[in-house]
Amino acid sequence: MERRFSPTLLTILCLGITVLYLPILVLIAFSFNASPLVNVWGGFSTAWYFQLLHNRQLLQAALLSLEVAVTASTAAVVLGTMAAIALVRFARFRGRLLLTGMVNAPLVMPEIITGITQLLLFVSMLQMFGWPHRGFTTIVLSHVAFCSAYVTITVQSRLQTADRSLEEAAMDLGSGPARAFLEITLPILMPAILSSWLLSFTLSLDDLVISSFVSGPGASTLPMVIYSKVKLGVSPDVNALASLIICAVGACVISAGYFMRRADQRRALEMQMAER
């Protein structure tokens, strides 16, 4: 097939990519602006970054968000992988359709509906069982629910393309199904599991709407604090914080992608060697 780009196509592609990146680049540039005025360039300065270190409210919120994100994404990876195994490997079971629906729906469900319904659940549960109190626990529970959906989708597609012959060979050689799965299939799934952990982590770290509904007094996550600051107008220290977050996440995603591709290539090479 011809690999010719028409000029129109190329222009639209470049335009689209510019639209996606220009705002972020401008934001990062202005985070180094010495002037507190948002439209005047007052020279280069890193003052806003140092000011972040003294903002207790922001630091506390960042800590809470990190704790939530680590807990929620770890739990989501476990549950989501289990759901993926169930959906791909077990052809028929009661509740299969229900599970399929429940892992696909959170991807398109408007957050505001998820948030409001989950809050009503937590409030009713607290009335009935005296648990959970709104705060860390409820934020984690609701994050696990939507993150595990993303994990299931990612791991599911990897599991579908995974070669089953190795696992079958291991079982023919006498391994039990559980052991064959742990030693053969799990390593093949590892890149998908790691990338879905990372995805869950960033989604949890970023969530504003659901957290705002289910959190209680005193538990403000980083997006909640950022939102309330941004609502009041553009502020230079939010620029600095945003640049830090965007660069850290970007670096993580790019390096994770690089290492996973290398691991995949090595595995493919080993398979070729083994076949010879």
Next chain:
Amino acid sequence: MKPIERPGRWLIILPPLLFLLIFFLIPFVFAFKISFADTAARVPPFTDILSTTPDHHLQFSLSLGNYQYLFTDEVYGVAYLYSLKTAFFSTLICLVLGYPMAYAIARASKSTQNILLLIIILPFWTSFLLRVYALEGIIRDNGILNTVLLHLGLIHEPLRIMRTTLAVYLGIIYSYLPFMVLPLFATLEKLDRSLLEAASDLGSPPWRVFLDVTLPLSIPGIIAGSLLVFIPAVGEFVIPSLLGGPDSLMIGRVLWDEFFGNHDWPVASAVAIAFLFLLAGPIAIYQYYNVKQLEA
């Protein structure tokens, strides 16, 4: 091969099934129930539907007032329509912009393809809230766009984009474009090349090949991408709240205000349930295509 024995299977199926049942599906039941309750000055701020009277009789009070209220106060109808309209046109623009992008990526060489895909996916990983905030830096009255245009002498006073409907459109297109490009790319890449070659060998000009072969075959991608943009965009809260003006009354914002401003939980629940019914059709279509694609 030997299937894994039955009891072992349930150890794997049950945890995610129960978790999602309790924390994703059952909440809708509670919202449904509370949408029939009345507001009350207590914690939590609504009445019980089932209660026992002092003389131990079961009392059942069901109020349809909240749903009636949705029809009498026109703010809800206006917000629903505005949300649907905004989401529809944003989806259309995303499609017009995203289709050529996906098409170009699908035709690029394998190595270029990987880099381009990374470029498209990367914004999806960076914070949604921060990207909306970053957009404000471009379009506000003293932002980059106006500064550049004023310098070039193309305009003489700043364009007023912030706090208008246009800003909401720009925000949605900017935030959701990757959701359109990725599913489109997935279908365009899988396209059977031999069909395209056959069509052009038989003398079809390129635009005919596109209209007769490429476009019809990419319909699943168009539907998936459009729904991935449309459904969340209808319920969008952050974008109209940060970029829109007071007249950008999207349903997500009305829900938020009802909840945090008016503390009227039963009415908010009724809005959410009505909203869900409105979205049931698109969500069902999305699920149908998704399941079909996964089983294929």
